[in-house]
Amino acid sequence: MARGAVNLKRLSQVLGLSPTTVSRALNGFPEVNEKTRARVIEAANRLNYRPSASAASLATGKACAIGHVVPLAEHMMINPHFSDFMAGAGEVYAQFGYEMLIKVVAREDEADVYRDFASRSRVDGVVVHGPATNDPRIPLLNSLGLPFVVHGRCDDLASDYSWLDVNNRRAFRRATEFLFDMGHRRIALVNGIETMNFAGRRRRGYEDAHQARGVPLDAGLIFGADMVEPYGHRVAKKLLEGDNPPTAFLVASVLPAMGVIRAMGELGLKAGADISIIAFDDDLSFLQAPSEGGGRGIPFFTAMRSSIREAGRRAAEILLERIDAPANAPPRQELWEAEFVIGTTTGPLRETVGRHRVFPA
Amino acid sequence: MARGAVNLKRLSQVLGLSPTTVSRALNGFPEVNEKTRARVIEAANRLNYRPSASAASLATGKACAIGHVVPLAEHMMINPHFSDFMAGAGEVYAQFGYEMLIKVVAREDEADVYRDFASRSRVDGVVVHGPATNDPRIPLLNSLGLPFVVHGRCDDLASDYSWLDVNNRRAFRRATEFLFDMGHRRIALVNGIETMNFAGRRRRGYEDAHQARGVPLDAGLIFGADMVEPYGHRVAKKLLEGDNPPTAFLVASVLPAMGVIRAMGELGLKAGADISIIAFDDDLSFLQAPSEGGGRGIPFFTAMRSSIREAGRRAAEILLERIDAPANAPPRQELWEAEFVIGTTTGPLRETVGRHRVFPA
DNA sequence: TCCCTCTTTCAAAGCGCTTTGAAACTATTT
DNA sequence: AAATAGTTTCAAAGCGCTTTGAAAGAGGGA
Numbered sequence: 026m027a028r029g030a031v032n033l034k035r036l037s038q039v040l041g042l043s044p045t046t047v048s049r050a051l052n053g054f055p056e057v058n059e060k061t062r063a064r065v066i067e068a069a070n071r072l073n074y075r076p077s078a079s080a081a082s083l084a085t086g087k088a089c090a091i092g093h094v095v096p097l098a099e100h101m102m103i104n105p106h107f108s109d110f111m112a113g114a115g116e117v118y119a120q121f122g123y124e125m126l127i128k129v130v131a132r133e134d135e136a137d138v139y140r141d142f143a144s145r146s147r148v149d150g151v152v153v154h155g156p157a158t159n160d161p162r163i164p165l166l167n168s169l170g171l172p173f174v175v176h177g178r179c180d181d182l183a184s185d186y187s188w189l190d191v192n193n194r195r196a197f198r199r200a201t202e203f204l205f206d207m208g209h210r211r212i213a214l215v216n217g218i219e220t221m222n223f224a225g226r227r228r229r230g231y232e233d234a235h236q237a238r239g240v241p242l243d244a245g246l247i248f249g250a251d252m253v254e255p256y257g258h259r260v261a262k263k264l265l266e267g268d269n270p271p272t273a274f275l276v277a278s279v280l281p282a283m284g285v286i287r288a289m290g291e292l293g294l295k296a297g298a299d300i301s302i303i304a305f306d307d308d309l310s311f312l313q314a315p316s317e318g319g320g321r322g323i324p325f326f327t328a329m330r331s332s333i334r335e336a337g338r339r340a341a342e343i344l345l346e347r348i349d350a351p352a353n354a355p356p357r358q359e360l361w362e363a364e365f366v367i368g369t370t371t372g373p374l375r376e377t378v379g380r381h382r383v384f385p386a
Numbered sequence: 387m388a389r390g391a392v393n394l395k396r397l398s399q400v401l402g403l404s405p406t407t408v409s410r411a412l413n414g415f416p417e418v419n420e421k422t423r424a425r426v427i428e429a430a431n432r433l434n435y436r437p438s439a440s441a442a443s444l445a446t447g448k449a450c451a452i453g454h455v456v457p458l459a460e461h462m463m464i465n466p467h468f469s470d471f472m473a474g475a476g477e478v479y480a481q482f483g484y485e486m487l488i489k490v491v492a493r494e495d496e497a498d499v500y501r502d503f504a505s506r507s508r509v510d511g512v513v514v515h516g517p518a519t520n521d522p523r524i525p526l527l528n529s530l531g532l533p534f535v536v537h538g539r540c541d542d543l544a545s546d547y548s549w550l551d552v553n554n555r556r557a558f559r560r561a562t563e564f565l566f567d568m569g570h571r572r573i574a575l576v577n578g579i580e581t582m583n584f585a586g587r588r589r590r591g592y593e594d595a596h597q598a599r600g601v602p603l604d605a606g607l608i609f610g611a612d613m614v615e616p617y618g619h620r621v622a623k624k625l626l627e628g629d630n631p632p633t634a635f636l637v638a639s640v641l642p643a644m645g646v647i648r649a650m651g652e653l654g655l656k657a658g659a660d661i662s663i664i665a666f667d668d669d670l671s672f673l674q675a676p677s678e679g680g681g682r683g684i685p686f687f688t689a690m691r692s693s694i695r696e697a698g699r700r701a702a703e704i705l706l707e708r709i710d711a712p713a714n715a716p717p718r719q720e721l722w723e724a725e726f727v728i729g730t731t732t733g734p735l736r737e738t739v740g741r742h743r744v745f746p747a
Numbered sequence: 748t749c750c751c752t753c754t755t756t757c758a759a760a761g762c763g764c765t766t767t768g769a770a771a772c773t774a775t776t777t
Numbered sequence: 778a779a780a781t782a783g784t785t786t787c788a789a790a791g792c793g794c795t796t797t798g799a800a801a802g803a804g805g806g807a
Contacts, residue, residue, distance in 0.1 A: 108469035
């Protein structure tokens with residue numbers, strides 16, 4: 026405690042009341058006279074009284090904090106997708122008087138951190154990021170009795186835990202079919218890392234569409250890696266300079282999609298006219314131009330869009346709800362549909378798509 | 387505390403020792419027999435004992451947590467620069483057993499949060515992000531007695547507080563002179579928001595170079611906004627389509643620099659050959675291609691480079707050091723020089739830079 | 748007036764840890 | 778054997794809050 030800060034004892038002395046009454050008055054208990062309560066609140070504000078967090082935690086057993094574990098690894102590092110999610114969650118925490126506790130650790134230490142969170146009662150719950158198939162964290166957290174919510178899902182038999190996810194499979198199926206409808210047949214899939222569960226679903230959606238339309242899959246058009254800008258650039262450059270290039274790209278994030286755009290720029294190709302691109306758009310805040318006059322202009326990318334920030338908000342709400350709910354409450358599971366927005370990066374198939382074409386006059 | 391978790395009392399009963407001795411044994415006090423200590427540690431591991439965080443905080447007055455306040459506003463939201471910094475800081479915290487506590491609040495509530503942090507002793511120190519000129523947070527934190535370190539500086543008379551900053555002025559002067567040396571005379575400055583202190587310094591560096599070389603400034607070439615991708619795109623498009631376009635761009639971050647690249651691609655211009663670009667590169671992790679074979683390849687952007695993640699690490703170290711240091715210890719101040727790396731986006735001035743040029747064969 | 752109920756306040760006992768000051772035990776010296 | 782010093786352990790008192798169970802005060806009915 027900062028030196029000289031006023032604590033409950035001192036405040037109650039000043040008021041000529043017992044600590045009990047003061048505590049109750051401030052915490053909204055009904056059995057305290059409204060006149061007394063007003064007096065207490067006034068004095069608390071005047072003396073700038075704030076209850077010690079650790080003392081309150083110790084007494085109540087509640088930490089009023091939510092933990093987020095961030096793997097230190099290269100992939101799934103603190104990336105823009107992640108931090109936008111956090112920003113959304115943080116808003117909700119602040120609103121409900123919770124703290125957000127972030128721990129950056131090597132992946133192999135993640136389980137330890139959860140155990141630590143649970144037994145040291147540092148947090149009341151955690152958000153699980155980037156679930157893999159059959160992620161060991163779910164059974165661990167269940168056995169620890171620590172409330173949690175998963176951003177994403179672990180497998181199709183969404184079993185006994187709460188999650189919030191986007192219907193990635195349907196979104197990618199729909200986007201693929203949209204490109205088919207535009208006449209495209211060779212569509213590159215620039216996917217995220219396939220160990221991440223959501224990437225697998227996206228691929229399945231892409232495959233679903235091919236199967237439904239009877240278009241054969243070409244393994245040479247499917248890629249998976251961290252969703253960073255240079256990845257998109259590298260893949261696009263390689264494909265577009267190679268033989269039999271694709272006429273469209275389906276990209277897992279706007280970051281690699283920007284890389285694809287860059288590669289096309291270098292080759293003199295124009296998005297929409299020469300090559301079509303659809304990106305999954307998490308509505309990342311740092312890519313949005315400050316809205317001039319309110320509404321958003323016509324989007325650049327044709328995209329499957331779902332705000333990851335909004336997902337962060339909702340995940341936080343679900344978690345707080347579960348923390349207050351009885352332990353046997355049924356898990357909450359939400360599947361969101363991505364919005365499909367048409368921007369400037371898609372167009373009908375052109376007859377001749379050569380490489381190093383002269384820029385159209 | 388999780389139900390059934392073993393606490394100090396239980397552990398000491400099991401061992402047949404007093405809580406005092408067990409606590410001292412685990413905390414490395416010298417006055418405990420090494421044999422006893424070994425026995426205690428073994429039992430603690432076996433029973434999976436972990437001291438309660440809040441109880442320890444309450445008893446010691448130390449929170450073992452560092453606070454970061456993130457304004458909810460549009461600019462200086464959780465952006466990639468910010469989160470890379472956090473990742474670096476988080477590594478250091480984890481290493482020293484500290485927690486990172488993040489609070490997302492509206493800017494006008496920031497002072498309240500600091501007061502709260504201090505009087506509720508939730509954190510032992512804070513990191514101040516994005517200082518403005520004469521930032522009110524510095525006197526506030528000083529008066530609260532809460533240790534802090536500033537990422538950046540508030541004014542040139544770097545007074546009585548600890549900070550870590552990059553020599554932005556020199557970096558931008560040097561980059562501008564580099565472009566002058568290449569023959570460029572009309573150089574656009576795509577700066578960050580000028581209320582941020584660092585943006586002012588960058589502008590001054592740009593102006594220094596002009597003055598030193600006797601090149602007149604053109605206010606029509608200077609811009610300031612949030613460092614997002616569409617900003618660079620918008621400015622570049624406007625300038626390059628206008629009369630008397632610049633031949634080079636000096637950009638405050640790789641994000642808007644990517645926007646500039648995109649605009650150039652749309653106009654059929656090639657970076658380096660047609661237009662030169664130098665960006666300030668914070669070494670953002672999500673823009674780095676995974677290093678194949680260890681070393682980093684030839685960089686795309688010619689850039690002033692300084693790892694913001696490394697800055698996060700160092701800032702955390704400085705803060706932890708200050709927390710342990712006596713209150714009257716002199717502040718720590720570090721000024722880093724940015725590295726200048728030559729990539730593919732700069733080249734000598736071309737005679738004729740038209741617009742909508744045909745892509746070179 | 749007395750008794751009963753309802754409202755309002757309080758004293759005291761934790762929550763689980765650290766830390767002070769003292770006690771018990773050992774080893775060394777007189 | 779007694780005194781001294783050094784080592785090792787402990788009982789007890791907090792840290793600042795919440796919460797239980799009880800006491801005091803107020804109001805109403807007999």
